[in-house]
Amino acid sequence: MDLFIPSSKKLTAIFSPESDLNIPGDKSLSHRTALFSALASGESRITNFLDSGVTQVMLNSLSSLGVQWKFVDNILTVRGKGLYGFQTPVNSLYCGHSATTIRLMAGALAASGIAVTLDGSEGLRKRPMDRIVEPLRQLGVKISTAEQGTAPLVIQVRPAGQKLKGGLIELKQASAQVKTCILLAGLAAEETITIHEPGPSRDHTERLLKAMGADLQAEGLQVRLNPLEKDLLPLKMRLPGDISSAAFLIVAALITPNSEIIIEEVGLNPRRTGLLDVLQTMGADMQVTVTGENGGEPVGSVKVCSSELQGCMVEGDLVVRMIDEFPVFAVAAAFAKGETVVRDAQELRYKESDRIQVLCSELQKIGVDITEMEDGFVIQGSEYISGGTAESKGDHRLAMSLAVAGLASQNGVNIRGADMVSQSFPAFFEMLNRMGVEI
Numbered sequence: 001m002d003l004f005i006p007s008s009k010k011l012t013a014i015f016s017p018e019s020d021l022n023i024p025g026d027k028s029l030s031h032r033t034a035l036f037s038a039l040a041s042g043e044s045r046i047t048n049f050l051d052s053g054v055t056q057v058m059l060n061s062l063s064s065l066g067v068q069w070k071f072v073d074n075i076l077t078v079r080g081k082g083l084y085g086f087q088t089p090v091n092s093l094y095c096g097h098s099a100t101t102i103r104l105m106a107g108a109l110a111a112s113g114i115a116v117t118l119d120g121s122e123g124l125r126k127r128p129m130d131r132i133v134e135p136l137r138q139l140g141v142k143i144s145t146a147e148q149g150t151a152p153l154v155i156q157v158r159p160a161g162q163k164l165k166g167g168l169i170e171l172k173q174a175s176a177q178v179k180t181c182i183l184l185a186g187l188a189a190e191e192t193i194t195i196h197e198p199g200p201s202r203d204h205t206e207r208l209l210k211a212m213g214a215d216l217q218a219e220g221l222q223v224r225l226n227p228l229e230k231d232l233l234p235l236k237m238r239l240p241g242d243i244s245s246a247a248f249l250i251v252a253a254l255i256t257p258n259s260e261i262i263i264e265e266v267g268l269n270p271r272r273t274g275l276l277d278v279l280q281t282m283g284a285d286m287q288v289t290v291t292g293e294n295g296g297e298p299v300g301s302v303k304v305c306s307s308e309l310q311g312c313m314v315e316g317d318l319v320v321r322m323i324d325e326f327p328v329f330a331v332a333a334a335f336a337k338g339e340t341v342v343r344d345a346q347e348l349r350y351k352e353s354d355r356i357q358v359l360c361s362e363l364q365k366i367g368v369d370i371t372e373m374e375d376g377f378v379i380q381g382s383e384y385i386s387g388g389t390a391e392s393k394g395d396h397r398l399a400m401s402l403a404v405a406g407l408a409s410q411n412g413v414n415i416r417g418a419d420m421v422s423q424s425f426p427a428f429f430e431m432l433n434r435m436g437v438e439i
């Protein structure tokens with residue numbers, strides 16, 4: 001689907017769970033709460049669960065494993081099966097475009113001990129799975145991949161009564177998907193498992209598993225988990241709005257003149273708020289207020305007004321704390337004064353697309369001065385970005401970032417493959433419309 005986003009003069013809106021203008025529930029927490037609830041005993045109830053392409057494949061996979069769930073009015077209820085209660089599915093589990101589904105599922109299935117094949121879309125089959133396969137093998141899981149270390153993943157049945165091994169796992173990447181996969185497998189280990197990661201990846205799993213009664217300690221870059229002795233407790237939780245979805249609207253308001261938006265009840269977990277920190281150092285007129293906690297997750301509001309931004313440098317741990325936000329951050333940098341440099345961001349090459357390469361190719365098409373580096377990119381900001389036609393390249397976050405760029409461009413942006421937004425934020429264009437964009 002092609003969609004044209006015109007240049008806009010003003011955006012205003014208040015996003016709040018009390019109105020019908022609400023930021024959809026957090027994607028990472030939606031995946032985790034659905035899967036962890038299935039592994040618990042008793043009935044869980046998750047409010048503001050994200051209704052999108054990637055969460056639907058997680059729910060479909062749970063159905064194939066014999067899990068009963070209901071999803072009505074954004075409330076998900078799940079009847080837990082316990083750690084060892086999954087049924088062996090008839091066919092392979094189809095994980096669509098969702099790396100979170102395949103990687104988290106692999107950990108849960110390794111714990112459960114059943115035989116299963118995990119597969120996905122052509123795009124998902126290109127994403128690296130060796131990062132979960134190596135540590136899972138270290139724990140004693142019998143798992144194989146396609147030749148390139150990619151999906152399909154085939155997990156063999158574990159003999160009844162046999163546990164997985166524990167020990168120290170050193171992760172090569174700061175990846176919450178990998179960390180979560182190993183922690184889920186570790187629930188069925190015979191001894192303590194300790195994970196050390198090279199950077200501060202998101203810690204939703206640690207917070208949730210603790211809240212569900214797991215014996216887990218997290219300190220700095222290390223997590224220790226003892227084998228599960230009693231079933232995980234069910235969850236009753238309202239999910240915060242997804243800060244990674246809100247990020248598009250925040251940057252839209254910053255770079256479109258005369259704009260002001262308020263976003264309430266959005267997730268403000270410090271391991272997810274790198275973009276907000278960077279935008280503030282760039283001069284963004286933005287107030288971020290933590291108002292409370294839900295299910296162990298900090299929640300609050302963000303108020304943003306149009307601002308003149310200055311270029312900056314992003315590197316090190318900050319990259320990990322804003323790993324999903326680089327496409328829209330690049331758009332903010334494109335409209336900032338001066339140079340912006342992103343380094344240490346090699347991981348971007350392994351996302352829904354090679355995000356360094358496609359960001360450069362597609363932003364150049366609409367007039368952005370961006371140069372590719374091996375581990376990042378350099379942008380020379382400008383007030384005048386012409387606009388034009390560019391492609392989403394099958395990447396939901398690139399589609400939304402191009403739309404945001406269109407708002408502050410001279411002639412608007414025509415997005416090829418705009419329908420990809422349905423993967424994580426189906427109502428995105430409708431929300432822009434409600435903020436005053438004439439789509």
Ligand code: S3P
Binds near residue numbers: 100174177324
């Ligand atoms: C996610 C972790 C991140 C992120 C993805 C969701 C998660 O991936 O990019 O959108 O829910 O754990 P990595 O952990 O591989 O960096």
